[in-house]
Amino acid sequence: MKLTLRVWRQKNADAEGAMSTYEVDGISPDMSFLEMLDTLNEELILKGEDPVAFDHDCREGICGACSLVIDGDAHGPERTTTCQLHMRSFRDGDTIDIEPWRASAFPVIKDLVVDRSAFDRIIQAGGYITAPTGSAPEAHATPVPKADADSAFEHAECIGCGACVAACPNGAAMLFTSAKINHLNVLPQGAPERESRVLNMVAQMDEEGFGGCTLTGECATACPKGIPLVSITSMNKEWLRATRKSARS
Amino acid sequence: MTASAEYTDYTTGEPVADTKAPKGPINERWDTRRFEARLVNPANRRKHTVIVVGTGLAGGSAGATLAEQGYHVVQFCYQDSPRRAHSIAAQGGINAAKNYRNDGDSVHRLFYDTVKGGDFRARESNVHRLAQISVEIIDQCVAQGVPFAREYGGLLDTRSFGGVQVSRTFYARGQTGQQLLLGAYQALSRQIAAGNVEMHPRTEMLDLIVVDGRARGIVARDLVTGKIDTYFADAVVLASGGYGNVFYLSTNAMNSNATAIWRAHRRGAYFANPCFTQIHPTCIPRTGDHQSKLTLMSESLRNDGRIWVPKAKGDNRPPNEIPEDERDYYLERIYPSFGNLVPRDIASRAAKNVCDEGRGVGPGGQGVYLDFADAIRRMGRKKVEEKYGNLFEMYERITAENPYEVPMRIYPAVHYTMGGLWVDYDLQTTVPGLFAVGEANFSDHGANRLGASALMQGLADGYFVLPATINDYLARNPHQDPVTTDHPAVREVLAETEDRLDLLLSVDGDRTPDSFHREVGELMWEFCGMARTDSGLRKALERIPQIREEFWRRIKVPGTGEEFNQSLEKANRVVDYLELAELMCLDALHRTESCGGHFREESQTSDGEAARRDDEFAYAAAWEFTGTGEAPTLHKEDLVFEYVHPTQRSYA
Numbered sequence: 001m002k003l004t005l006r007v008w009r010q011k012n013a014d015a016e017g018a019m020s021t022y023e024v025d026g027i028s029p030d031m032s033f034l035e036m037l038d039t040l041n042e043e044l045i046l047k048g049e050d051p052v053a054f055d056h057d058c059r060e061g062i063c064g065a066c067s068l069v070i071d072g073d074a075h076g077p078e079r080t081t082t083c084q085l086h087m088r089s090f091r092d093g094d095t096i097d098i099e100p101w102r103a104s105a106f107p108v109i110k111d112l113v114v115d116r117s118a119f120d121r122i123i124q125a126g127g128y129i130t131a132p133t134g135s136a137p138e139a140h141a142t143p144v145p146k147a148d149a150d151s152a153f154e155h156a157e158c159i160g161c162g163a164c165v166a167a168c169p170n171g172a173a174m175l176f177t178s179a180k181i182n183h184l185n186v187l188p189q190g191a192p193e194r195e196s197r198v199l200n201m202v203a204q205m206d207e208e209g210f211g212g213c214t215l216t217g218e219c220a221t222a223c224p225k226g227i228p229l230v231s232i233t234s235m236n237k238e239w240l241r242a243t244r245k246s247a248r249s
Numbered sequence: 250m251t252a253s254a255e256y257t258d259y260t261t262g263e264p265v266a267d268t269k270a271p272k273g274p275i276n277e278r279w280d281t282r283r284f285e286a287r288l289v290n291p292a293n294r295r296k297h298t299v300i301v302v303g304t305g306l307a308g309g310s311a312g313a314t315l316a317e318q319g320y321h322v323v324q325f326c327y328q329d330s331p332r333r334a335h336s337i338a339a340q341g342g343i344n345a346a347k348n349y350r351n352d353g354d355s356v357h358r359l360f361y362d363t364v365k366g367g368d369f370r371a372r373e374s375n376v377h378r379l380a381q382i383s384v385e386i387i388d389q390c391v392a393q394g395v396p397f398a399r400e401y402g403g404l405l406d407t408r409s410f411g412g413v414q415v416s417r418t419f420y421a422r423g424q425t426g427q428q429l430l431l432g433a434y435q436a437l438s439r440q441i442a443a444g445n446v447e448m449h450p451r452t453e454m455l456d457l458i459v460v461d462g463r464a465r466g467i468v469a470r471d472l473v474t475g476k477i478d479t480y481f482a483d484a485v486v487l488a489s490g491g492y493g494n495v496f497y498l499s500t501n502a503m504n505s506n507a508t509a510i511w512r513a514h515r516r517g518a519y520f521a522n523p524c525f526t527q528i529h530p531t532c533i534p535r536t537g538d539h540q541s542k543l544t545l546m547s548e549s550l551r552n553d554g555r556i557w558v559p560k561a562k563g564d565n566r567p568p569n570e571i572p573e574d575e576r577d578y579y580l581e582r583i584y585p586s587f588g589n590l591v592p593r594d595i596a597s598r599a600a601k602n603v604c605d606e607g608r609g610v611g612p613g614g615q616g617v618y619l620d621f622a623d624a625i626r627r628m629g630r631k632k633v634e635e636k637y638g639n640l641f642e643m644y645e646r647i648t649a650e651n652p653y654e655v656p657m658r659i660y661p662a663v664h665y666t667m668g669g670l671w672v673d674y675d676l677q678t679t680v681p682g683l684f685a686v687g688e689a690n691f692s693d694h695g696a697n698r699l700g701a702s703a704l705m706q707g708l709a710d711g712y713f714v715l716p717a718t719i720n721d722y723l724a725r726n727p728h729q730d731p732v733t734t735d736h737p738a739v740r741e742v743l744a745e746t747e748d749r750l751d752l753l754l755s756v757d758g759d760r761t762p763d764s765f766h767r768e769v770g771e772l773m774w775e776f777c778g779m780a781r782t783d784s785g786l787r788k789a790l791e792r793i794p795q796i797r798e799e800f801w802r803r804i805k806v807p808g809t810g811e812e813f814n815q816s817l818e819k820a821n822r823v824v825d826y827l828e829l830a831e832l833m834c835l836d837a838l839h840r841t842e843s844c845g846g847h848f849r850e851e852s853q854t855s856d857g858e859a860a861r862r863d864d865e866f867a868y869a870a871a872w873e874f875t876g877t878g879e880a881p882t883l884h885k886e887d888l889v890f891e892y893v894h895p896t897q898r899s900y901a
Contacts, residue, residue, distance in 0.1 A: 012812065030536040032647075038541055038763070045761045045816060050807055053815055055329060057502040059542050061643060062427055063333040084646045109473055110813040117450065120330050124442035128435035129394045133314040133712045136385070136392035140349070143403025153396035153421060156428055160332055189394050 001027040004095040029088035053111040059083040064159030069099040074163035074222040103171035105209045118208035125204035126197040127180040155183040157225040164219035170211030175219040178235035195242035265884040269674035270374035279378040287724035294319035300482040304331030307687025308488025309433035310711030316445035327453040332434045335502040339426025340547035342418035343704040345383040354415040366412040367695020368845035369895035382709040393432040410700035412592035418701045457516045464683035475811040491666035491688035497770020499663035500545040506822040518678040519871035521671035521691035524837035529664030530596035534616040543662040548700040551589045553624035562607040587900040594697045594846045597661035611658040620656035667694040671871040675718035686710035696845025758803035762820040786838040797827045842866045
């Protein structure tokens with residue numbers, strides 16, 4: 001396959017960015033999208049040009065590092081991570097636009113690499129269960145109904161890639177935040193911190209400069225792990241409940 | 250950088266011994282050690298700084314636990330977030346001797362299975378401790394909210410893994426590593442928020458600082474600004490993972506690398522059993538030269554999938570058209586009692602053998618079938634989907650083939666390294682104050698790791714072992730002189746690091762870092778992969794110094810060191826692969842027996858199984874660095890088996 005790539009190039013956080021055009025040839029449909037970019041980069045290095053910087057690591061769809069907007073879609077045309085997207089999803093002769101996540105809470109570091117540390121700070125605000133090492137009771141002391149365990153797992157699948165934010169017209173982080181809240185709040189182990197968790201994480205989310213939610217649903221459509229949109233509704237209910245409860249006390 | 254003598258002419262130095270494991274009955278040793286280890290007064294802990302490099306299962310759990318205990322932790326990861334360490338990609342599960350199934354499991358059986366699975370090349374005391382701690386890990390993770398799979402009654406579900414006949418593997422669908430890692434990451438996040446952990450993401454350790462014979466800090470580079478800095482501490486913990494990426498193609502993450510452990514090795518830490526590499530039997534075969542990494546298909550698939558190849562050579566019919574009696578379910582045939590669940594080294598070698606016979610399937614004949622047709626008939630598609638859905642989806646995504654309809658094609662690939670920095674029972678290396686946890690050390694898996702044991706070991710080390718043993722070191726060294734940047738030892742390490750990066754940037758040759766990585770990786774796969782021979786290893790040992798020489802003549806790294814520069818990161822990692830590869834080959838050459846994942850063609854039984862030679866090789870090989878390209882010094886740690894008596898492993 002022969003392709004034309006239009007890639008966002010930006011030297012560093014302070015520099016102006018712009019789209020640059022490259023041609024790549026000899027691309028196999030069995031290549032992953034990132035292997036196609038590897039091919040481009042090998043050529044650029046030999047030409048003495050700066051290769052395109054992009055985040056990637058496991059290339060198995062689980063670490064959440066890769067983060068490209070491809071032809072306007074977070075992670076591209078298939079519902080998967082960029083690293084699991086293969087060139088068979090494109091046609092010979094295609095022109096492909098490649099951009100970084102675009103959100104004010106995710107500033108660009110270089111080219112296609114953005115700073116997602118805001119996500120870490122949301123987790124730090126309450127996305128955990130306080131269980132210091134050594135203090136745990138026997139695992140079978142508290143049975144968890146299978147439906148609850150499955151629901152917790154479904155939300156815990158979030159890989160923290162940020163596609164939800166990139167896809168959202170408002171740059172909101174509601175799906176990410178709600179996934180963690182729903183994972184922990186449904187479990188009996190998470191109950192003691194149920195209210196403080198949702199209040200603190202939502203407050204941190206707002207502080208990081210993510211946009212508000214208007215329920216467009218783009219986040220859930222882009223999510224490579226299929227975190228459902230209803231997750232946001234559940235979080236809002238948790239938040240209301242916690243707000244009322246704290247108002248009463 | 251020229252060798253003064255042939256690299257293969259290594260010298261043998263004083264034996265090395267673990268001096269920390271107490272004597273006495275094996276089931277009391279860990280208790281005894283914890284009691285004998287000195288403690289640090291809680292009020293004094295905050296005066297101690299501990300550096301932790303890496304945030305995977307071992308590093309994340311160690312950082313969180315040390316901080317909970319009151320130590321000041323300074324932690325590093327090269328990823329943009331500690332949540333992305335490669336433990337996250339572990340799929341199948343975590344072993345624990347809970348015996349919830351009442352199927353005859355016990356701490357002793359897990360201990361026995363692990364020593365046997367490792368082909369009798371692991372230290373008994375360590376493995377027994379691991380089995381004891383395994384049950385606490387499950388409790389800890391459940392308390393953190395790890396959503397393990399559960400039965401309808403609300404209790405935890407388990408499944409079977411290779412090399413064992415009990416069901417002791419706890420799992421969270423095919424994403425157990427992810428869920429355990431997020432548990433550790435969340436515990437770590439809590440400590441970051443509390444100000445007890447100073448976290449440095451996108452920062453890579455480039456060297457170890459040793460002052461007056463003790464590990465006192467690291468040199469690290471901020472990958473965003475390029476700034477190289479020094480960080481000081483009272484102890485340093487390496488949790489930087491394994492070195493499978495020496496092979497270029499492996500199931501490791503793209504940026505997983507050996508620099509932290511290799512640089513520590515150069516500074517005095519012995520490197521044990523570097524040739525013990527695990528080749529995982531069930532990975533998706535490569536599709537072409539563009540391949541950048543390989544993807545694992547969880548071993549759990551072998552619970553229900555059946556492995557086969559056509560009986561006839563060169564049978565090119567589509568799998569569904571090959572009748573049952575023309576298929577060879579070779580694992581079930583050769584190993585009737587374990588069948589498809591033989592340990593990984595055995596399954597991998599069997600796959601290689603049938604492919605070498607010309608019976609492999611798929612492009613280039615480098616593959617075997619993993620077939621779920623029987624499982625779908627037996628339990629229905631829905632149940633198969635529930636158990637393995639995400640793995641099937643991933644397989645289809647990569648290969649464009651639907652495994653519900655056609656059998657998967659799989660082939661072995663480099664997955665895990667049992668070797669690593671030599672550590673004593675306290676997980677301390679030969680450099681006082683330097684500890685190694687998780688895959689970075691060599692301690693528990695011998696010559697072959699059993700499935701679902703890596704997660705167990707990483708968390709055992711990080712949550713329970715290190716936090717207990719590091720106290721002893723810090724209590725015995727309470728008032729170390731402060732180290733500053735103007736200390737000559739610090740200035741020297743810093744200058745060496747800067748010089749190395751400057752040199753990489755200044756060569757301006759005509760080959761990319763990846764091209765060298767690929768070259769050394771292919772060499773290693775050919776000569777130090779699934780089967781090794783004297784002549785092959787000698788060929789590799791002749792070739793590696795030549796590649797190294799060429800590297801420093803022809804490497805091309807664009808850009809500067811004062812910016813985000815992924816080519817520079819890569820080139821610097823390749824520098825270390827080019828030295829480590831040499832040590833791996835030498836270790837493989839010197840060990841003329843076969844054991845576990847180390848298969849020397851010269852040493853096999855009449856039916857082609859690995860033939861150990863316990864009279865000569867019942868030791869861990871701990872190598873001391875003497876200079877690049879210089880023959881290293883071998884220190885042997887004799888392995889004493891008091892509880893599990895070495896026998897020829899039999900899974901038939």
